[in-house]
Amino acid sequence: MTAMTEHQHFLELACSLAEQNVNNEGGPFGAVIVKDGQVIATGVNRVTTDCDPTSHAVINAIREACKILKTHNLSDCTLYTSCEPCPMCLSACYLSQIKQGYYDATREDAARVGFDDDYIYREIPLHSEIRSIPFEKLQVEHPLSPFQAWTDFFKTELD
Numbered sequence: 001m002t003a004m005t006e007h008q009h010f011l012e013l014a015c016s017l018a019e020q021n022v023n024n025e026g027g028p029f030g031a032v033i034v035k036d037g038q039v040i041a042t043g044v045n046r047v048t049t050d051c052d053p054t055s056h057a058v059i060n061a062i063r064e065a066c067k068i069l070k071t072h073n074l075s076d077c078t079l080y081t082s083c084e085p086c087p088m089c090l091s092a093c094y095l096s097q098i099k100q101g102y103y104d105a106t107r108e109d110a111a112r113v114g115f116d117d118d119y120i121y122r123e124i125p126l127h128s129e130i131r132s133i134p135f136e137k138l139q140v141e142h143p144l145s146p147f148q149a150w151t152d153f154f155k156t157e158l159d
Contacts, residue, residue, distance in 0.1 A: 018082035041065035058089035
């Protein structure tokens, strides 16, 4: 199988999962994570069925792949998804260090059927205080103590 045929095969699988998920009352999104030519994990959108706004296909596939591979680093994996990742899913790809991704439908295609994340893309570059959901930094008595605990834990582990 040529590389393009292999990519097409896994992308078709992601799209098929998305279509099947609609028939199971889920959203029209599917994702497949592949390592060394083998499917490691799949995910579908379960936002409305699970009442979980983070239950996107890409997020679910990344969570499953990380559990199966027992790592948070997917730098040797490729993502195939039925639609261009939303900002949350794109961030998860960067955080998990996915090597490469392929998608079928664009974010504009998704917007045309009611899945419009453009407002999030517009919010991201704004300063935290002027976003539509403002965030404000407050000071606690022991700032940075969680980071200090993390540093102390790993220092002890290395000793």
